[in-house]
Amino acid sequence: RLPVRVDVPVEELTRDDGLFLVGTPRGVLRARNxxxxxxxxxxxxRPPASADLPATLRQLDSSAYRNAAELEQGAVLVVGSGQSGGQIAADLALAGRPVFLATSRAGRLVRHYRGxxxxxxxTLSGYLDVPRREIVLPSGKLPPRGLLGATHTISLQSLSAQGVVLLGRFMGIENDSLIFGDNLDEHMRFADESSADVKRFIDDYIRRARLNAPPAEDDPAEMIAPRLPSPPIHSIELATSGIRSVIWCTAFRGDFPY
Structure with missing residues (x-):
């Protein structure tokens, strides 16, 4: 019997005489809690280097992406190969767009495993119960969300087979060229190893719990041979690249101005 109000964003939160005043476009609500x-x-x-890109490039964040049709015609650079970056790169490739993917040191998960x-x-194995202190990076941040497809497994290898051009980490822009690091092989290896680690953890749980689970099978997206640029691409000249849009899949932070 609570009075639920939908589509009412909170714009301000203050205190008055022991009560909270919740400011909304439809008036102020008063509450004890x-x-x-x-x-x-x-x-x-976004990385600081995003401010250096020319105004001719449309920049948007992963949270603003809806579909390929909303972007300008031309190639797209996706920065970040975690969950959002991989899914958006796959969606763009399916739409027939030329896609460049600046990879990052992100893990990977298969979508389905052992039935x-x-x-x-x-969840069952306790993998998600690991305390924050045990997985936090030296910087104090949590690792990026690993690459995971919504309905099926996505890997850097499978993206390359779809025609996505894989690059190292985005480093910035110099002399009207986009610069990328020499760490694509490292990123691919890290994703492979992280996927294998999770599967080993689950296998151990199934064995300890004596569960009658189907045997492990290789996932096609993990077994496909990658199609990598040869030689590796470390710079892309904007004038000749055809890149018209950049999608930043480079994490989020908390923002609570109220």
Whole structure:
């Protein structure tokens, strides 16, 4: 019987005489208690080098992407190869767009494993119960969300087979050329190893719990041979690349001005 109000964003939160005043476009609500459940990652982050890109390039964040038809005609550079970057690169490739993917040191998960969704196994096995302190990076940040397809496995190898041009980490722009690091092989190896680590963890759980699960099978997306640029691409001249859009898939941060 709570009075639920939908489509009413909170714009301000203040205190007055022991009560919270919740400012909304439809007036002020008064409450003794307020629960903040808006998430901790609600503001996209871009690397500082994004400010150096020319105005002729359209830049948008992963949260603003909807489909390929909304972008300018031409090639697209996707920066970041975690979950959002991989899914967006795959979607663009399916739409027939030329796609460049600047990879990052992100893990990977298969979508299905041994007869069940991978997250079902990760939950049952206790993989998701690892304390934050045990997985935090030296920088104090959590590792990026690994590459995972919505309905099927996506890997850097499978993206390359779709025609996506794989690059190292985006480093910036110099003399009207986009610059990329020499770490594509490292990123691919890290993704492969992280996927294998998760599957070993699940295999150990199935064995300990004496579960009657189907045997492990190779995922086609992980077995396909990568199609890599030869020689590796470390710079792309904007004037001749055909790149018209850049999609930043480079993490989020919390933003709570109220």
């Amino acid at each position: 307020v629960v903040l459940a808006s998430g901790s990652l609600n503001c996209p982050k 069940s969704d991978i997250f079902n196994w990760m």
